[in-house]
Amino acid sequence: MLAKPLTLSAPGKAILHGEHAVVHGKAALAVALNLRTFLQIRPSNNGKVLICLPNIGTSLNWETVRLRTLLTAFSDGLDESKSPSPEQMDALKEFAGITTGLSTTESLGTLAFLYLYLSISAKYGQIPSVEIVVWSELPTGAGLGSSAAYSVCLAAALLTACGAIGCPLEEEKSVVRWPEEELDLINRWAFRGEQVIHGKPSGVDNSVATWGGVLRFQSGKITSLKRVPTLRILLTNTKVSRSTKILVAGVKDKILKFPAIMNPVLASIDAISHECENVLEAMAESPSQEYYPVLEELFDINQHHLNVIGVGHSSLDSVCRVTATHGLHSKLTGAGGGGCAITLLRPDTDPLMVEAARQDLSACGFECWETSIGAPGICLHSLSSLKAEVLHVFNSV
Ligand SMILES: Nc1ncnc2c1ncn2[C@@H]1O[C@H](COP(=O)(O)OP(=O)(O)O)[C@@H](O)[C@H]1O
Ligand SMILES: C[C@@](O)(CCOP(=O)(O)O)CC(=O)O
Numbered sequence: 001m002l003a004k005p006l007t008l009s010a011p012g013k014a015i016l017h018g019e020h021a022v023v024h025g026k027a028a029l030a031v032a033l034n035l036r037t038f039l040q041i042r043p044s045n046n047g048k049v050l051i052c053l054p055n056i057g058t059s060l061n062w063e064t065v066r067l068r069t070l071l072t073a074f075s076d077g078l079d080e081s082k083s084p085s086p087e088q089m090d091a092l093k094e095f096a097g098i099t100t101g102l103s104t105t106e107s108l109g110t111l112a113f114l115y116l117y118l119s120i121s122a123k124y125g126q127i128p129s130v131e132i133v134v135w136s137e138l139p140t141g142a143g144l145g146s147s148a149a150y151s152v153c154l155a156a157a158l159l160t161a162c163g164a165i166g167c168p169l170e171e172e173k174s175v176v177r178w179p180e181e182e183l184d185l186i187n188r189w190a191f192r193g194e195q196v197i198h199g200k201p202s203g204v205d206n207s208v209a210t211w212g213g214v215l216r217f218q219s220g221k222i223t224s225l226k227r228v229p230t231l232r233i234l235l236t237n238t239k240v241s242r243s244t245k246i247l248v249a250g251v252k253d254k255i256l257k258f259p260a261i262m263n264p265v266l267a268s269i270d271a272i273s274h275e276c277e278n279v280l281e282a283m284a285e286s287p288s289q290e291y292y293p294v295l296e297e298l299f300d301i302n303q304h305h306l307n308v309i310g311v312g313h314s315s316l317d318s319v320c321r322v323t324a325t326h327g328l329h330s331k332l333t334g335a336g337g338g339g340c341a342i343t344l345l346r347p348d349t350d351p352l353m354v355e356a357a358r359q360d361l362s363a364c365g366f367e368c369w370e371t372s373i374g375a376p377g378i379c380l381h382s383l384s385s386l387k388a389e390v391l392h393v394f395n396s397v
């Protein structure tokens with residue numbers, strides 16, 4: 001099906017409000033970042049499937065005839081809204097030898113790939129021999145949705161390779177996107193990849209990676225915010241590693257243990273997301289400095305709530321404390337437990353103050369950078385439009 005190599009990319013995300021609560025049916029507001037995961041898929045004629053993941057130092061390959069033996073176990077889930085079953089995951093773990101030594105990071109990335117490859121192959125009756133390289137500008141396991149960007153790229157590439165969606169790349173265009181119904185299909189398959197990596201994802205991360213921009217997400221309903229103000233955000237990576245899957249499971253346990261205490265906290269986080277959305281709309285309507293204290297206060301309140309539900313970390317407390325000494329407000333973003341925090345900057349925040357905050361954060365061993373928000377979702381790239389750094393990765397593996 002695949003006639004020539006294709007290169008595609010999907011963005012990471014930052015959650016402004018609603019992480020974790022969104023897993024329990026509350027609203028979240030999320031923005032696509034200008035940090036992306038890139039995937040190149042090439043047709044191959046050696047009867048093998050190769051996946052190379054330079055970010056996690058993994059390169060694996062399998063004969064398609066061996067993969068074919070697993071197809072029947074995946075053909076019962078031909079509906080893309082079905083979830084991976086424990087039996088399917090056990091079969092994949094055994095096949096990939098995961099009991100014998102791959103780390104969690106490597107194993108989840110590999111399992112998500114095998115799961116999507118086999119499920120999409122079973123559904124569309126193709127078992128393509130391909131080479132796939134995935135490389136990301138995003139730190140993995142840091143709260144910026146690397147798992148979703150990875151799943152969205154894999155779903156789009158495999159659906160294209162199996163002929164389930166078209167390849168809309170026109171020679172003269174440098175970047176193109178799929179039509180809406182194909183984006184919807186990509187998003188639904190990517191959600192299944194996220195299920196392998198997260199256990200019980202809400203779907204917000206794969207939705208942002210697919211659709212891009214700024215979204216409200218609640219119980220599977222995706223609403224693109226059409227008019228949003230330009231927000232300046234400082235991202236800080238504490239470099240404390242954590243796993244979304246474990247943190248999401250921990251919150252569930254806490255809710256089961258203390259429902260009367262935790263449910264009001266989730267309801268309050270929901271109210272914060274709605275309040276923030278109203279403020280963003282009002283800001284887009286009539287820009288004014290008066291809204292910033294409200295946005296800052298919402299960051300502070302939500303950060304306390306996230307500590308209450310057990311996803312804080314001393315490194316994240318440090319980010320909040322250090323930025324507060326410069327008059328700035330921060331909260332964790334994504335699953336927490338380490339990973340990244342976001343700090344709101346005002347349009348007129350003095351660059352010297354931002355620099356001073358950055359230096360203090362770097363002195364704590366953190367890495368920080370200012371980012372723009374509202375990047376486009378999954379898209380196909382012509383080779384000539386790729387940055388030299390990305391081309392270098394693809395040419396060297
Ligand atoms: N570029 C990548 N290459 C390989 N695996 C990846 C890549 N990006 C993400 N992953 C997988 O996603 C996992 C991280 O997902 P998660 O814990 O949800 O954190 P986050 O989504 O915040 O980065 C990694 O351990 C890895 O298995
Ligand atoms: C905690 C959660 O709300 C976001 C997780 O984001 P990340 O994997 O930490 O980037 C989980 C989810 O929505 O699936």
Ligand SMILES: [Mg+2]
Binds near residue numbers: 146148
């Ligand atoms: Mg994730």
